[in-house]
Amino acid sequence: MSPRRKRMRRMMNPPVVKGFKPYGQQYDLKKSEPVIILFEEYESVKLCDYEMLNHISACEIMGVSRPTFTRIYASARQKIATALAEGRQISIEGGRVAFDKDWYLCQDCKCYFNNPDMDMEIRKCPLCKSENFKFIGQSTVKETSPDTDEELCVCPLCGYSIKHMQGKPCKDNVCPECKVPLKRNNLL
Amino acid sequence: MKIAITSNGKELNSNVDPRFGRCSYFVIYDTESKSHEFFENPNKNAENGAGPASVQFVADKGVSKIVSGEFGMKIKSLLDSLKIQMIVIKDPVKTIQDIIDMLNK
Ligand SMILES: [Zn+2]
């Protein structure tokens, strides 16, 4: 059981909302299922069609190969088109993506902020000093990829992972590169 | 501690500029002396490389935090390596004075 490297797709900005709801329906659409857009799909569209980057730069930023990117991007557009055409809700979730660093959302002043120094614990909002903030960087990102059902201890920064040992807390393992405690993959 | 805030004008009632690299002005606020200074962003109209040049500009002023609306891709890793904290303001739009008041709370 040797440690293995697995690259997590990186996402630089957390989505600003959890999803979108249609309005002004001609008839009751409540029964229709929401379209689930994965974080990585959201990110691919944002990079290409909002930030207007070319696909090569977008692959680099997301840390995926060109064919993988093409697949993610095509899937994203197909889903968005489905939501538009069928008047369905969009829910942004899941995906094998790690935020680049710890990100937090202040519930009071609604600002997002990161933790640039992993050695320091964030105690309050750097702007309004509220203690009412939540961790969004990794806790909202779930591992939904079917090929990784196994439990892993994962580095929240670089995605380095080792197999989780029953009864041994993930945080007892430290990433050899980033020197931060590992976390369970399903909590990422 | 010094904090950079991106501004779309050079008055305290100017709004926070949502762009980092190509913002109109940077306000450097010093939380100890409670003083502020406006600097025109020299990279405002740069064809490319505005982001990294702006990081350099504010890093040279010795800031440890930046308040802006959005940080581009490359900016984030640069700021991470400099250990400069990013504070992202989405809505509602805030003025420079609002931000300074919050920082002084
Ligand atoms: Zn706050």
Ligand SMILES: [Zn+2]
């Ligand atoms: Zn690591």
